[in-house]
Amino acid sequence: EAGVTQFPSHSVIEKGQTVTLRCDPISGHDNLYWYRRVMGKEIKFLLHFVKESKQDESGMPNNRFLAERTGGTYSTLKVQPAELEDSGVYFCASSQGLGDGYTFGSGTRLTVV
Amino acid sequence: GENVEQHPSTLSVQEGDSAVIKCTYSDSASNYFPWYKQELGKRPQLIIDIRSNVGEKKDQRIAVTLNKTAKHFSLHITETQPEDSAVYFCAAPSGAGSYQLTFGKGTKLSVIP
Numbered sequence: 001e002a003g004v005t006q007f008p009s010h011s012v013i014e015k016g017q018t019v020t021l022r023c024d025p026i027s028g029h030d031n032l033y034w035y036r037r038v039m040g041k042e043i044k045f046l047l048h049f050v051k052e053s054k055q056d057e058s059g060m061p062n063n064r065f066l067a068e069r070t071g072g073t074y075s076t077l078k079v080q081p082a083e084l085e086d087s088g089v090y091f092c093a094s095s096q097g098l099g100d101g102y103t104f105g106s107g108t109r110l111t112v113v
Numbered sequence: 114g115e116n117v118e119q120h121p122s123t124l125s126v127q128e129g130d131s132a133v134i135k136c137t138y139s140d141s142a143s144n145y146f147p148w149y150k151q152e153l154g155k156r157p158q159l160i161i162d163i164r165s166n167v168g169e170k171k172d173q174r175i176a177v178t179l180n181k182t183a184k185h186f187s188l189h190i191t192e193t194q195p196e197d198s199a200v201y202f203c204a205a206p207s208g209a210g211s212y213q214l215t216f217g218k219g220t221k222l223s224v225i226p
Contacts, residue, residue: 004156031212042117043157043202043216056213091157095212101147101159102214 002026006092006105013112018080021108023092025074031055031095032075033102034067038088046090049075061086082112115140115207119217126193127225134220136203137185143205146179146186147214152199160201161188193224 005024013019025032034046046065047057051072060067064083069075079086089109093102116139126132138146147162163170163177163186170177174193179186190197200221204214 033213035216042218045207045213045215048212050212056211059213101162104149104156104158106156 004092004094004103004105006108008108009106010109013082015084015112016081018078019082019110021077021090023075023105025094026103029094029096032069033093034077035091035093036088043091084112086110087112115143115205115215117203117205117215117217119203119220121220122218123221125223125225128193128195130193132190132193132222134188134201135185136217138205140208141184142208145206147204148177148188149202150199157202195224195226198222198224
């Protein structure tokens with residue numbers, strides 16, 4: 001079984017630029033989550049998709065962040081325009097149902113300079 | 114929402130000794146408590162989880178205990194080995210029936226050979 005795949009693994013962009021992160025969940029997992037870990041801090045929730053619908057986006061920091069999951073398969077997270085405080089590791093995870101442990105992707109390390 | 118506190122933030126043990134990491138949570142309705150291990154540069158991986166209908170669960174050298182009255186749960190690693198060195202995160206659902214997990218800040222465990 002293929003795991004959760006994230007692309008790119010690293011991204012360095014200048015403040016004000018746009019970056020798009022991609023996540024391919026485990027096939028058949030309806031639930032897809034985005035989390036972020038800023039340097040040395042906890043892993044913080046951003047949002048949760050059930051299939052193509054946003055179930056909970058309460059963790060999205062502001063309207064510079066836009067997540068989509070077209071067709072309920074892969075998801076993208078776009079940051080536009082990027083700010084310095086957006087730097088961190090962005091993790092995607094997927095699960096089959098409630099109470100199932102997440103399977104995480106390897107993350108995208110975003111550095112905004 | 115849920116608040117998860119994790120202690121200690123760093124832990125060093127001699128190889129062969131035991132390690133204990135503790136977490137407290139605030140939402141008494143929480144019913145699922147996973148633990149994740151993140152090795153340097155890798156993805157967080159689910160290592161063990163416990164549900165609120167049991168008080169302890171073991172898997173080889175790893176065990177998790179849950180005290181619902183006190184709202185705390187702990188990870189116990191016995192006979193530690195250098196490959197146990199990693200950052201460990203506890204988590205709890207952000208409310209009953211929630212798919213969103215709230216993570217602790219992590220514990221960096223170093224096992225000294």
